[in-house]
Amino acid sequence: MDEKQLVAKAQAGDFEAFAKLIEANKQKVYAFVRRLTANTEDAEDILQDSFLKAIDKIDQFRGEASFGTWLSSIALNEARVLYARKKQFDLKPIEDYLPGAGSHGDDQQDSIRLFDWQDPQSQLESDELRRTVNGAVDKLPYKYREVFVLRYIEELSVKEVARLTKQTVASTKSRILRAPLALRDMLSSTFEERYGKKVS
Amino acid sequence: MARKCPEYIENLSDYLDGGIDPELCAEIEAHLGECNNCRIMVDTLRQTVTLCREGKPETLPASLEKKLTGLLRERWRQKFGK
Ligand SMILES: [Zn+2]
Numbered sequence: 001m002d003e004k005q006l007v008a009k010a011q012a013g014d015f016e017a018f019a020k021l022i023e024a025n026k027q028k029v030y031a032f033v034r035r036l037t038a039n040t041e042d043a044e045d046i047l048q049d050s051f052l053k054a055i056d057k058i059d060q061f062r063g064e065a066s067f068g069t070w071l072s073s074i075a076l077n078e079a080r081v082l083y084a085r086k087k088q089f090d091l092k093p094i095e096d097y098l099p100g101a102g103s104h105g106d107d108q109q110d111s112i113r114l115f116d117w118q119d120p121q122s123q124l125e126s127d128e129l130r131r132t133v134n135g136a137v138d139k140l141p142y143k144y145r146e147v148f149v150l151r152y153i154e155e156l157s158v159k160e161v162a163r164l165t166k167q168t169v170a171s172t173k174s175r176i177l178r179a180p181l182a183l184r185d186m187l188s189s190t191f192e193e194r195y196g197k198k199v200s
Numbered sequence: 201m202a203r204k205c206p207e208y209i210e211n212l213s214d215y216l217d218g219g220i221d222p223e224l225c226a227e228i229e230a231h232l233g234e235c236n237n238c239r240i241m242v243d244t245l246r247q248t249v250t251l252c253r254e255g256k257p258e259t260l261p262a263s264l265e266k267k268l269t270g271l272l273r274e275r276w277r278q279k280f281g282k
Contacts, residue, residue: 013280015273022272026265031257044264048271055275095206133251151213152249158213176213180245 003067011058018058022051025068033075035149038138042082050075072154076146076164083142091144094174097181136186140179147172148179208238216246 001009001020009017029050034043053074054061061070137145143165150161162172208231214220215228232239 015276015280018276019269019272022268026268027257027260030260034258040258040261043258044261047260048264048268051268051272052275055272055279094209130251130255133248134255137248137252153252173210173213177209177241177245180248181241183248184240184244 004063007061007063007067011061018055021067022054022071025071026051028068029071029075032072032149032154033079035137035153036076036079036142036146037082038140038145042079046075046078046082050078053078073164076150079142079146080165083146086142088141088143091141091178091182094178094181097178097185132187133183136183137179139186140182144175144179144182147175151176205235205238208235209241212238212242212245216242 001017003021003024006017006021010021026047030043030047033046033050034040037043037046050071054071057074061067065073137148140148146165147161147167150156150164151158156164158169158172158176161167161176162169165172167175208228211220211224211228215225218225220228228238232242
Protein backbone atom coordinates (compact mmCIF):
# COMPACT_ATOMS: atom_id res chain seq x y z
CA MET A 1 0.00 0.00 0.00
CA ASP A 2 1.47 3.37 -0.90
CA GLU A 3 1.49 6.51 1.23
CA LYS A 4 -1.57 8.00 -0.45
CA GLN A 5 -3.67 4.94 0.30
CA LEU A 6 -2.44 4.80 3.89
CA VAL A 7 -3.33 8.47 4.36
CA ALA A 8 -6.83 7.92 2.97
CA LYS A 9 -7.35 4.97 5.32
CA ALA A 10 -5.99 6.90 8.29
CA GLN A 11 -8.26 9.83 7.52
CA ALA A 12 -11.17 7.41 7.49
CA GLY A 13 -10.24 6.36 11.03
CA ASP A 14 -7.96 3.36 10.48
CA PHE A 15 -5.37 3.44 13.27
CA GLU A 16 -3.22 0.68 11.78
CA ALA A 17 -2.75 2.79 8.63
CA PHE A 18 -1.75 5.79 10.72
CA ALA A 19 0.65 3.66 12.75
CA LYS A 20 2.30 2.53 9.52
CA LEU A 21 2.77 6.14 8.41
CA ILE A 22 4.35 6.98 11.76
CA GLU A 23 6.52 3.87 11.65
CA ALA A 24 7.86 4.85 8.22
CA ASN A 25 8.73 8.39 9.30
CA LYS A 26 9.46 8.44 13.03
CA GLN A 27 13.20 7.85 12.81
CA LYS A 28 13.76 10.64 10.30
CA VAL A 29 11.55 13.10 12.17
CA TYR A 30 13.31 12.23 15.43
CA ALA A 31 16.75 12.83 13.91
CA PHE A 32 15.54 16.23 12.67
CA VAL A 33 14.01 17.21 16.01
CA ARG A 34 17.06 16.01 17.93
CA ARG A 35 19.29 18.25 15.79
CA LEU A 36 16.89 21.13 16.20
CA THR A 37 16.62 20.89 19.98
CA ALA A 38 20.15 19.67 20.71
CA ASN A 39 18.90 17.66 23.66
CA THR A 40 17.19 14.33 24.06
CA GLU A 41 14.58 15.40 26.59
CA ASP A 42 13.12 18.22 24.49
CA ALA A 43 13.37 16.07 21.38
CA GLU A 44 11.30 13.30 22.99
CA ASP A 45 8.64 15.73 24.20
CA ILE A 46 8.39 17.45 20.85
CA LEU A 47 8.26 14.22 18.87
CA GLN A 48 5.50 12.84 21.06
CA ASP A 49 3.46 16.07 20.98
CA SER A 50 3.90 16.38 17.21
CA PHE A 51 2.61 12.88 16.54
CA LEU A 52 -0.37 13.49 18.84
CA LYS A 53 -1.02 16.75 17.01
CA ALA A 54 -0.83 14.89 13.72
CA ILE A 55 -3.79 12.80 14.89
CA ASP A 56 -5.76 15.95 15.75
CA LYS A 57 -4.97 17.47 12.35
CA ILE A 58 -5.02 14.37 10.19
CA ASP A 59 -8.06 15.66 8.25
CA GLN A 60 -6.08 18.76 7.30
CA PHE A 61 -3.33 16.82 5.55
CA ARG A 62 -3.83 17.41 1.83
CA GLY A 63 -0.83 15.57 0.43
CA GLU A 64 0.90 18.61 -1.09
CA ALA A 65 4.08 17.49 0.65
CA SER A 66 5.02 14.00 1.79
CA PHE A 67 3.64 12.79 5.11
CA GLY A 68 7.17 12.92 6.57
CA THR A 69 7.58 16.57 5.57
CA TRP A 70 4.20 17.35 7.06
CA LEU A 71 5.20 15.68 10.35
CA SER A 72 8.48 17.62 10.35
CA SER A 73 6.69 20.92 9.86
CA ILE A 74 4.41 20.16 12.82
CA ALA A 75 7.51 19.30 14.87
CA LEU A 76 9.22 22.54 13.80
CA ASN A 77 6.22 24.52 15.02
CA GLU A 78 6.24 22.67 18.34
CA ALA A 79 9.94 23.43 18.75
CA ARG A 80 9.37 27.10 17.93
CA VAL A 81 6.65 27.33 20.56
CA LEU A 82 8.89 25.69 23.16
CA TYR A 83 11.90 27.88 22.43
CA ALA A 84 9.89 31.07 22.17
CA ARG A 85 9.30 30.65 25.91
CA LYS A 86 12.97 30.09 26.68
CA LYS A 87 15.43 32.91 27.02
CA GLN A 88 17.52 33.36 23.93
CA PHE A 89 20.69 35.25 23.43
CA ASP A 90 21.66 36.92 20.21
CA LEU A 91 24.82 36.28 18.30
CA LYS A 92 27.03 39.19 17.37
CA PRO A 93 26.32 41.03 14.12
CA ILE A 94 28.29 39.67 11.14
CA GLU A 95 30.63 42.67 11.17
CA ASP A 96 31.81 41.80 14.67
CA TYR A 97 33.15 38.48 13.48
CA LEU A 98 35.42 40.16 11.00
CA PRO A 99 39.07 40.66 11.84
CA GLY A 100 39.70 44.08 13.24
CA ALA A 101 36.36 44.14 15.01
CA GLY A 102 36.77 45.13 18.64
CA SER A 103 40.52 45.42 18.17
CA HIS A 104 42.73 48.36 18.99
CA GLY A 105 43.09 49.20 15.37
CA ASP A 106 45.78 46.59 14.89
CA ASP A 107 44.38 44.57 12.02
CA GLN A 108 47.59 42.68 11.53
CA GLN A 109 47.50 41.15 14.98
CA ASP A 110 43.86 40.12 14.66
CA SER A 111 44.34 38.39 11.38
CA ILE A 112 47.16 36.37 12.90
CA ARG A 113 44.72 35.10 15.49
CA LEU A 114 42.18 34.02 12.90
CA PHE A 115 41.25 30.41 13.18
CA ASP A 116 42.52 28.33 10.33
CA TRP A 117 40.69 25.10 9.62
CA GLN A 118 43.69 23.49 8.06
CA ASP A 119 45.56 23.37 11.36
CA PRO A 120 43.10 21.68 13.68
CA GLN A 121 42.15 19.27 10.97
CA SER A 122 45.69 17.99 10.78
CA GLN A 123 45.93 17.94 14.57
CA LEU A 124 42.75 16.05 15.26
CA GLU A 125 41.26 12.79 14.22
CA SER A 126 38.38 13.59 11.90
CA ASP A 127 35.99 11.76 14.25
CA GLU A 128 36.94 14.06 17.03
CA LEU A 129 36.66 17.11 14.81
CA ARG A 130 33.21 15.99 13.75
CA ARG A 131 32.16 15.55 17.37
CA THR A 132 33.53 18.95 18.27
CA VAL A 133 31.75 20.69 15.41
CA ASN A 134 28.46 18.94 16.16
CA GLY A 135 28.78 19.83 19.83
CA ALA A 136 29.34 23.43 18.86
CA VAL A 137 26.22 23.42 16.65
CA ASP A 138 24.28 22.16 19.67
CA LYS A 139 25.50 25.16 21.68
CA LEU A 140 24.12 27.71 19.22
CA PRO A 141 21.09 29.73 20.30
CA TYR A 142 17.97 28.05 18.97
CA LYS A 143 17.07 30.59 16.30
CA TYR A 144 20.46 30.20 14.64
CA ARG A 145 20.65 26.45 15.00
CA GLU A 146 17.17 26.23 13.50
CA VAL A 147 18.06 27.99 10.26
CA PHE A 148 21.35 26.14 10.04
CA VAL A 149 19.68 22.74 10.39
CA LEU A 150 16.87 23.57 7.96
CA ARG A 151 19.21 25.02 5.38
CA TYR A 152 22.17 22.64 5.53
CA ILE A 153 20.99 19.41 7.09
CA GLU A 154 17.46 19.33 5.70
CA GLU A 155 18.74 21.11 2.57
CA LEU A 156 15.82 23.49 2.14
CA SER A 157 16.16 26.64 0.05
CA VAL A 158 16.73 29.98 1.77
CA LYS A 159 13.25 31.00 0.64
CA GLU A 160 11.69 27.91 2.17
CA VAL A 161 13.61 28.41 5.43
CA ALA A 162 12.41 32.02 5.52
CA ARG A 163 8.81 30.90 5.03
CA LEU A 164 8.97 28.20 7.70
CA THR A 165 10.63 30.43 10.28
CA LYS A 166 8.48 33.44 9.40
CA GLN A 167 11.47 35.64 8.60
CA THR A 168 12.42 37.82 5.70
CA VAL A 169 14.90 36.30 3.25
CA ALA A 170 17.51 38.89 4.27
CA SER A 171 17.34 38.14 7.97
CA THR A 172 17.28 34.41 7.25
CA LYS A 173 20.51 34.76 5.26
CA SER A 174 22.10 36.70 8.06
CA ARG A 175 21.13 34.06 10.63
CA ILE A 176 22.35 31.25 8.42
CA LEU A 177 25.77 32.87 8.12
CA ARG A 178 26.17 33.87 11.70
CA ALA A 179 25.88 30.24 12.79
CA PRO A 180 29.17 29.10 11.23
CA LEU A 181 30.84 32.38 12.22
CA ALA A 182 29.91 31.79 15.84
CA LEU A 183 31.04 28.19 15.49
CA ARG A 184 34.41 29.38 14.34
CA ASP A 185 34.65 31.51 17.46
CA MET A 186 33.62 28.64 19.71
CA LEU A 187 35.91 26.12 18.07
CA SER A 188 38.78 28.48 18.17
CA SER A 189 38.53 28.76 21.95
CA THR A 190 38.11 24.98 22.26
CA PHE A 191 41.37 24.45 20.46
CA GLU A 192 43.04 27.19 22.44
CA GLU A 193 42.04 25.47 25.67
CA ARG A 194 43.28 22.16 24.42
CA TYR A 195 46.60 23.27 23.09
CA GLY A 196 47.18 26.12 25.48
CA LYS A 197 47.98 28.49 22.68
CA LYS A 198 46.23 30.67 20.17
CA VAL A 199 45.31 28.93 16.97
CA SER A 200 46.70 30.70 13.99
CA MET B 201 37.79 47.61 -3.88
CA ALA B 202 34.28 47.18 -5.26
CA ARG B 203 32.53 46.06 -2.11
CA LYS B 204 33.20 45.81 1.53
CA CYS B 205 33.58 42.37 3.12
CA PRO B 206 30.19 42.42 4.89
CA GLU B 207 28.46 42.77 1.56
CA TYR B 208 30.37 39.84 0.13
CA ILE B 209 29.70 37.78 3.20
CA GLU B 210 25.96 38.12 2.69
CA ASN B 211 26.37 36.32 -0.61
CA LEU B 212 28.78 33.61 0.48
CA SER B 213 26.13 31.06 1.30
CA ASP B 214 24.53 31.58 -2.13
CA TYR B 215 27.97 31.42 -3.64
CA LEU B 216 28.58 27.97 -2.13
CA ASP B 217 25.27 26.77 -3.55
CA GLY B 218 26.18 28.10 -6.96
CA GLY B 219 22.96 30.09 -6.96
CA ILE B 220 24.28 33.50 -7.96
CA ASP B 221 24.77 35.25 -11.25
CA PRO B 222 28.11 34.64 -12.99
CA GLU B 223 29.22 38.26 -12.70
CA LEU B 224 28.85 38.34 -8.92
CA CYS B 225 30.39 34.88 -8.73
CA ALA B 226 33.50 36.08 -10.55
CA GLU B 227 33.66 39.15 -8.35
CA ILE B 228 33.46 37.02 -5.21
CA GLU B 229 36.11 34.65 -6.47
CA ALA B 230 38.43 37.53 -7.20
CA HIS B 231 37.79 38.86 -3.72
CA LEU B 232 38.39 35.46 -2.12
CA GLY B 233 41.73 35.36 -3.87
CA GLU B 234 42.91 38.45 -2.07
CA CYS B 235 40.91 38.44 1.17
CA ASN B 236 42.02 35.90 3.73
CA ASN B 237 39.07 36.80 5.93
CA CYS B 238 36.34 35.95 3.43
CA ARG B 239 38.22 32.84 2.32
CA ILE B 240 38.19 31.57 5.90
CA MET B 241 34.44 32.30 6.11
CA VAL B 242 33.78 30.19 3.03
CA ASP B 243 35.98 27.38 4.35
CA THR B 244 34.30 27.53 7.73
CA LEU B 245 30.84 27.31 6.26
CA ARG B 246 31.79 24.54 3.85
CA GLN B 247 33.58 22.45 6.47
CA THR B 248 30.94 22.91 9.15
CA VAL B 249 28.28 21.74 6.74
CA THR B 250 30.33 18.76 5.60
CA LEU B 251 31.14 17.64 9.13
CA CYS B 252 27.53 18.02 10.27
CA ARG B 253 26.21 16.03 7.35
CA GLU B 254 28.75 13.24 7.94
CA GLY B 255 27.63 12.70 11.52
CA LYS B 256 25.36 9.78 12.31
CA PRO B 257 21.78 10.88 13.05
CA GLU B 258 20.53 10.22 16.57
CA THR B 259 18.23 7.23 16.92
CA LEU B 260 14.86 7.22 18.61
CA PRO B 261 15.29 6.22 22.29
CA ALA B 262 13.85 2.76 23.01
CA SER B 263 11.91 4.06 26.02
CA LEU B 264 10.01 6.54 23.84
CA GLU B 265 9.47 4.00 21.10
CA LYS B 266 7.93 1.65 23.64
CA LYS B 267 5.30 4.03 24.94
CA LEU B 268 4.63 5.88 21.66
CA THR B 269 2.18 3.44 20.09
CA GLY B 270 0.11 3.26 23.27
CA LEU B 271 -0.08 7.04 23.51
CA LEU B 272 -1.09 7.41 19.87
CA ARG B 273 -3.68 4.65 20.10
CA GLU B 274 -5.23 6.36 23.13
CA ARG B 275 -5.48 9.72 21.31
CA TRP B 276 -6.85 7.94 18.26
CA ARG B 277 -9.55 6.35 20.36
CA GLN B 278 -10.52 9.79 21.75
CA LYS B 279 -10.79 11.22 18.26
CA PHE B 280 -12.39 8.41 16.31
CA GLY B 281 -13.99 6.47 19.14
CA LYS B 282 -12.27 3.25 18.07
ZN1 LIG C 1 36.67 40.04 2.36
